[in-house]
Amino acid sequence: MSKHVAVLMGGWSVEREVSLNSGAACARALEGVGYSVSRIDVQRDISEVLAKLKPDVAFNALHGRFGEDGTIQGVLEILRIPYTHSGVLASALAIRKDRAKTVVAAAGVPVAHGVNVSRFEAAKRHVLPPPYVLKPIDEGSSVGVVIVKKGREHPPQEIARPDWPCGDLLLAERFVAGRELTCAVMGDRALGVTEIQAATGEFYDYDAKYAKGGSIHICPAQILPKIYQQIEECALTAHQAIGCRGVSRSDFRYDDETDTLVWLEVNTQPGMTETSLVPELAAHAGLNFGELVKWMVEDASLDR
Numbered sequence: 001m002s003k004h005v006a007v008l009m010g011g012w013s014v015e016r017e018v019s020l021n022s023g024a025a026c027a028r029a030l031e032g033v034g035y036s037v038s039r040i041d042v043q044r045d046i047s048e049v050l051a052k053l054k055p056d057v058a059f060n061a062l063h064g065r066f067g068e069d070g071t072i073q074g075v076l077e078i079l080r081i082p083y084t085h086s087g088v089l090a091s092a093l094a095i096r097k098d099r100a101k102t103v104v105a106a107a108g109v110p111v112a113h114g115v116n117v118s119r120f121e122a123a124k125r126h127v128l129p130p131p132y133v134l135k136p137i138d139e140g141s142s143v144g145v146v147i148v149k150k151g152r153e154h155p156p157q158e159i160a161r162p163d164w165p166c167g168d169l170l171l172a173e174r175f176v177a178g179r180e181l182t183c184a185v186m187g188d189r190a191l192g193v194t195e196i197q198a199a200t201g202e203f204y205d206y207d208a209k210y211a212k213g214g215s216i217h218i219c220p221a222q223i224l225p226k227i228y229q230q231i232e233e234c235a236l237t238a239h240q241a242i243g244c245r246g247v248s249r250s251d252f253r254y255d256d257e258t259d260t261l262v263w264l265e266v267n268t269q270p271g272m273t274e275t276s277l278v279p280e281l282a283a284h285a286g287l288n289f290g291e292l293v294k295w296m297v298e299d300a301s302l303d304r
Contacts (some may be wrong), residue, residue, distance in 0.1 A: 005038070006041050007027045008072065009039065013135035033291075033294045069091055084246050084247075094242050094266050100266060103264075105243050112264065113173065117172050124155065128173075130148050130175075131171055134172050137170060144159075182277050184235075186247050193221040194218065194221055195222065195229050198266075220282050239268050249278055250264075250266045250267055
């Protein structure tokens with residue numbers, strides 16, 4: 001008898017639409033490899049829904065707050081439903097970019113210099129010498145990221161808007177020029193490195209990530225073998241230092257001119273849409289999409 005897998009998707013974070021796309025793709029693939037699948041658009045009654053459904057495994061395809069910050073993981077632990085991806089502690093730590101950087105830096109991985117600031121303070125004055133980047137402390141998918149370019153006289157004003165949806169605390173980081181690179185980790189091995197180039201503009205923002213044709217993925221990345229290997233080693237170190245489980249994806253910047261490599265963040269719930277990076281890297285490593293999601297289901301557990 002095949003396992004009954006509940007695919008958790010949607011939710012109410014700013015990444016809801018991306019999560020619905022990830023969940024739909026994963027659900028189709030899981031059915032394709034023989035699982036019985038229930039698709040659940042997660043609402044605030046999720047504990048009652050799951051208690052009645054009693055699935056064998058929860059496939060977590062949620063992105064952003066609640067789904068990626070340890071909260072849904074805690075619900076699943078209480079209900080004793082095995083689940084995919086990282087557990088409570090690793091999820092809560094990884095989504096806080098500043099605290100994750102502290103842990104990863106202590107493990108020997110190079111990170112970009114940064115400081116925590118109030119969005120109102122950052123709208124009044126330059127909190128770092130330009131160029132620098134402002135990003136919400138606990139959002140994903142490049143939501144709310146602002147690049148302050150060199151030579152800009154005034155700090156960005158959009159972050160002080162009353163309808164700003166990304167919280168009051170921001171991380172300001174020194175801007176590192178160069179290539180945008182990412183590396184997926186599956187269990188205890190790195191799957192390879194992809195370079196990402198925005199098809200329009202210079203920033204791999206939300207639209208570049210998720211719109212068809214919005215970005216160009218060069219897989220494997222055409223970089224020096226020693227840098228490629230260093231990125232794989234750093235991604236695996238970050239995964240292990242934070243305590244990630246299942247599949248994660250670490251993002252990096254590399255500047256050829258100065259030979260500077262920095263780790264930016266780890267994604268404990270990386271996108272699983274048709275334009276997503278992890279399925280591409282898995283394919284590069286010899287795993288098709290069905291094999292990837294099957295591995296994730298079979299890897300699911302409690303007390304992660």
